Amino acid sequence: MNNGSFRKSMTWLHTWVGLVFCWIMYFMFVTGTVGYFDEEIDHWMEADTLMQSPISVEKSLALSYEFLAKKAPEAKQWFLVPSQSRNPFPTASWRDQPIEGSEELDSGSKRLNLDSAEPTEHIVRDTGGGQRLYRMHYRFHYMDRTLYTYLSIFVTLLMFIGVVSGVVIHRKIFIDFFTFRQFKGAKSWLDFHNILSVSSLPFQLMITYSGLIFMVTSFFPLIAAGSYGFDKDTMKKELSKLATGEVVERANVSAKMIDVETLTKKVSEHTKNQQLQNIRIQAPNDQNATITINTMSDISNYSGQKIVLNGVTGELISSEQKSSSSGLSFAYVMLGLHEGLFAEIGLRWLYFIAGVVGSAMIATGAIYYVEKRKVKLQENEKGKGFKFVESMNIGTIVGLIAAISAYFIANRLLPLDMENRANWEVHCLFLTWAVFIIHPFIRPIKKAWSEQLIATAVLLFCIPIVNFFTSQIHLIYTATNGNWALAAIDLSAIVFGVILILTARLYTKRETV
Amino acid sequence: MMLLISFAISQLATFIIAMSMPKHYRQILTTHQQTGLVKITLMLVGWSMIILAIFVLALQQSISLALTEYFGVVTLNIILTALFFDSYARKRATSKNNAYSRNRNTVQNQSISAKY
Numbered sequence: 224m225n226n227g228s229f230r231k232s233m234t235w236l237h238t239w240v241g242l243v244f245c246w247i248m249y250f251m252f253v254t255g256t257v258g259y260f261d262e263e264i265d266h267w268m269e270a271d272t273l274m275q276s277p278i279s280v281e282k283s284l285a286l287s288y289e290f291l292a293k294k295a296p297e298a299k300q301w302f303l304v305p306s307q308s309r310n311p312f313p314t315a316s317w318r319d320q321p322i323e324g325s326e327e328l329d330s331g332s333k334r335l336n337l338d339s340a341e342p343t344e345h346i347v348r349d350t351g352g353g354q355r356l357y358r359m360h361y362r363f364h365y366m367d368r369t370l371y372t373y374l375s376i377f378v379t380l381l382m383f384i385g386v387v388s389g390v391v392i393h394r395k396i397f398i399d400f401f402t403f404r405q406f407k408g409a410k411s412w413l414d415f416h417n418i419l420s421v422s423s424l425p426f427q428l429m430i431t432y433s434g435l436i437f438m439v440t441s442f443f444p445l446i447a448a449g450s451y452g453f454d455k456d457t458m459k460k461e462l463s464k465l466a467t468g469e470v471v472e473r474a475n476v477s478a479k480m481i482d483v484e485t486l487t488k489k490v491s492e493h494t495k496n497q498q499l500q501n502i503r504i505q506a507p508n509d510q511n512a513t514i515t516i517n518t519m520s521d522i523s524n525y526s527g528q529k530i531v532l533n534g535v536t537g538e539l540i541s542s543e544q545k546s547s548s549s550g551l552s553f554a555y556v557m558l559g560l561h562e563g564l565f566a567e568i569g570l571r572w573l574y575f576i577a578g579v580v581g582s583a584m585i586a587t588g589a590i591y592y593v594e595k596r597k598v599k600l601q602e603n604e605k606g607k608g609f610k611f612v613e614s615m616n617i618g619t620i621v622g623l624i625a626a627i628s629a630y631f632i633a634n635r636l637l638p639l640d641m642e643n644r645a646n647w648e649v650h651c652l653f654l655t656w657a658v659f660i661i662h663p664f665i666r667p668i669k670k671a672w673s674e675q676l677i678a679t680a681v682l683l684f685c686i687p688i689v690n691f692f693t694s695q696i697h698l699i700y701t702a703t704n705g706n707w708a709l710a711a712i713d714l715s716a717i718v719f720g721v722i723l724i725l726t727a728r729l730y731t732k733r734e735t736v
Numbered sequence: 737m738m739l740l741i742s743f744a745i746s747q748l749a750t751f752i753i754a755m756s757m758p759k760h761y762r763q764i765l766t767t768h769q770q771t772g773l774v775k776i777t778l779m780l781v782g783w784s785m786i787i788l789a790i791f792v793l794a795l796q797q798s799i800s801l802a803l804t805e806y807f808g809v810v811t812l813n814i815i816l817t818a819l820f821f822d823s824y825a826r827k828r829a830t831s832k833n834n835a836y837s838r839n840r841n842t843v844q845n846q847s848i849s850a851k852y
Binding site: 401 | 739750759798804808809810813814815821823826
């Protein structure tokens with residue numbers, strides 16, 4: 224195969240992979256990008272909670288420890304996450320607590336209030352929050368687990384192919400590195416697509432490649448099957464051991480656990496300069512009780528130290544690196560980079576911007592496909608397929624932003640005592656999106672663009688306005704109290720709204736020239 | 737703070753590297769011909785500044801975090817540089833066109849007044 228035909232076949236691949244799956248890729252990118260501020264969105268959507276500063280590790284552990292001792296004394300496992308700057312409420316989780324008079328087991332997870340002397344549950348409105356939005360980028364919605372797993376793997380793989388083939392077909396990648404020609408029709412869209420792709424290429428490669436690593440056992444099932452056989456349950460159990468370590472069974476001989484003061488002392492003694500990630504207590508209040516202290520390293524939440532103590536005596540049982548092999552270490556670093564949980568505020572914004580650039584890259588690619596053919600084709604040559612792509616582009620590129628805005632507005636406007644409230648927030652998102660997808664099919668394309676841009680801008684402006692009238696954490700309160708994490712959500716809505724208005728103006732101007 | 741300093745250095749660096757390309761050099765300095773020495777000098781200065789920008793980020797954190805941050809920073813730098821070069825070239829072309837039409841009008845007016 225000579226170079227010319229190789230490039231041609233890569234162009235074909237890039238065009239069709241991009242065209243057929245661009246709308247799903249765009250959905251994954253946009254929801255994933257918003258997910259970089261999932262915890263901030265959680266706070267915003269809980270609405271009833273004013274922003275609070277994190278408390279010390281000692282107090283966090285004391286609250287969680289005491290709460291779990293009352294709530295689930297005979298559980299199989301406790302899980303304690305200390306108070307952190309992005310999520311100041313300590314989290315106490317338990318698994319498999321026997322329920323009296325029943326054979327069923329109780330599991331749950333609660334966030335605890337910071338300001339009460341006794342550990343009490345932090346109760347908030349029923350909302351999907353940022354977590355639901357973030358999970359949509361790989362779980363989508365209304366889908367069965369197997370379907371969403373394979374769909375997200377498939378689309379991620381195609382995205383990765385799209386990125387690599389894009390590098391191959393970009394003839395003058397170095398010469399045209401900084402080239403961008405505005406107001407030149409299809410050429411401008413291509414330049415825009417190229418500049419966005421090239422500038423964020425490391426991010427695109429990292430995010431798609433690490434996305435595949437997330438689901439490597441589903442993606443390459445035979446590798447895991449080679450070691451663990453085809454029994455899915457055994458495989459799942461063995462794989463979870465890699466991340467969490469050996470499972471400790473209860474001896475059913477009750478024993479007194481070490482007290483909170485000793486636990487806190489042991490934690491600070493063993494973590495030293497490292498950051499505490501969480502504490503896992505297996506077989507609590509039992510002779511076999513163990514306490515696993517997990518620390519986190521620079522980039523990956525999954526790597527770092529795993530220190531195991533005897534839960535009754537406090538003696539050190541083992542201390543080792545969480546990743547037991549170089550392959551696992553590599554995977555953990557890639558996963559850490561993908562999630563960006565380690566990122567402080569500056570880097571978090573850079574992640575967000577790279578995500579926005581990635582979403583814009585997909586959008587401009589889809590628009591370029593239409594604009595290029597628009598020049599070539601006469602009005603009567605434009606088939607149904609062309610019009611379908613044109614309409615879907617509008618409904619997805621602009622409509623998804625409108626749908627996410629509707630999700631935020633629904634959070635504030637749906638009645639607090641509504642049944643399945645959190646689910647209805649998501650229904651509002653998809654209903655809005657459906658309206659925005661149908662709209663371009665029944666309106667002239669030129670008008671559909673500007674109408675959708677303006678309607679979406681209005682929805683975005685509604686976010687801070689509705690927030691002002693329905694909650695106590697509105698923009699004026701958050702800005703005057705220096706709660707920039709929450710204020711940024713209202714401000715971002717305004718900024719994106721202004722950008723959409725300017726785009727609508729530019730579009731109308733271009734169409735009338 | 738280090739992020740902002742690194743951003744500023746890296747922005748300047750990408751601008752200088754763009755200037756080392758004849759195509760962009762002509763967009764800014766239309767009257768000057770780029771020589772081989774100027775090209776190499778600009779490239780050397782630009783790449784050195786990129787290394788400096790990474791080094792600045794690595795001052796207060798590990799190199800792995802610094803590199804992660806740098807890839808985010810340079811994404812913005814490239815887009816801003818591309819936007820700047822295009823806007824500058826268009827502005828220049830517009831003012832050149834305006835000057836040209838002004839001159840043409842003046843010449844036309846002069847020839848009309850000379851005629852009468």
